[in-house]
Amino acid sequence: MHQQTIHFLFTTSNSSFTSSSFHPKSRFHSPHYDFASLSSPKNAHFPIFSLNATLSLPLKLPRTSEVPTISPPIRPVPHQPNLRRSQFREKMLYLESIGLDFLSLINHNPPIVSASLSDIKSTVDYMTSLGFTAIEFRRIAGMCPEIITSRVSDIVPVFTFLLREVCVNGSDLKRVIHRRPRLLACSVKQRLRPTLYFLQSIGISEVNKHTYLLSTSVEEKLIPRIEYFENIGFSHRDAVSMFRRFPQLFNYSVEGNFEPKFNYFVVEMGRDLKELKEFPHYFSFSLENRIKPRHQCCVDKGVCFPLPVLLKMSEAQFRDRVEVLFSSIG
Structure with missing residues (x-):
């Protein structure tokens, strides 16, 4: 064919x-x-x-070499919003059971929302094992809400640092934490140890008596306060000497404390800087309730006292001393 x-x-x-x-x-x-x-x-x-x-028609299509896939078995997945809601409620009930206001804690420490309940319980149990009562822990959490979201692994190094490097007595440990709970939320490496070394470098040897300063930043708080006294006329050596003699100066605000009291000291009282160098405690007294009234009383009576005598005496002692000196003059 x-x-x-x-x-x-x-x-x-x-x-x-x-x-x-x-x-x-x-x-x-x-x-x-x-x-x-x-x-x-x-x-x-x-x-x-x-x-x-x-012309011819194909008999059939070519086969492919694809390997059939096997789908994994479908397992039921819990409803995530309901699970999170349940965990949130359980956390809230636990904190309220130990006397802590959950909503207040969230306002001051938002990360508590995502914190693990097991971590929170571990922190509370650890603090309890150190002898802190429920009332004491509530006070600590109120002053430093970050403690709730701190893990035990973060807190243990702080206690170790205070005992071994700062030389805090074990019997004084609770008192130290009560005075400055924020110590527990500070990093030993990034905050506590650098501050310890700085305080020791300016001659404050007994830092265990001033542990409240350890949580403060050297660059943001300590050095700027020394520089303020240098700017108003003190030498670096004299400024450091004032802080070494009275370390509480580091706690005072430049704008709210140093400036108004220094201006009054120079302008109204007309005194010499040497008195401040020898008595830096001047900045610890209230300007309105102690410094101004007593200075004005001395001006009215025509008498003058050294700064320590003027400010350290009780009100009754001060009045008696003024009357005696005024009578002797007259």
Whole structure:
């Protein structure tokens, strides 16, 4: 059987469809392949092409080599919002059971919302094991809410540092924490130890008596206060000497304490800086309730006292001393 050749010709000139060679017994001659009925409408435009081949239909599509995937079994997942709500409520109930106001703690220490309840319980248990009562712990948490979100692994180094490096007596440990609870929320490496070294470097040897200073920043608080006294006329040596003699100066504000009291000392009292160098405790007395009234009383009576005598005496002693000195003058 010879190969059949079929030619199709579409022309754009007469839009007619012709078969130049078509065998009536061809295997394509069937109602499904009635090419004569496909003649195009008049004036239609089609591209010209020819097909010269024996047509055959594919028997089937090629198979792919894909490996079927196996889906993992579907397991039920707990509803996360409900789970978080339950944990939040459990944490709130626990803190309230030990006398802490949960909402107040959130306002002062927002990270408590995401803190682990197990970590909170461990911290409370550890503080209790050191002898802090429930009332004492509530006071500590009220002054330093960060203690609630501090882990035991963060607190233990603080107690170790105070005992070994600052030389705080074990019997005084609770007193130290009561006075400055924020010590427990400070990093030994980044805050406590650098401050200890600075205080020792300016000659404060018994830092265990001034542990409240350990939580303060050297760069942000301690050095700027020394520089203030240098700026108002003291040498660096004299300024450091004042802080060594009275370390509590580091606790006072420059704007709220040093400036108004120094201005009154110089302008109204007219005294010499040497007196401040020898008695830096002047800045620990109230300007309105102690310094001004007693200075004005001395001015009215025409008497004058050294700073320690003027400020350290009780009110009754001061009045008696003024009257005695005033009588002797008169």
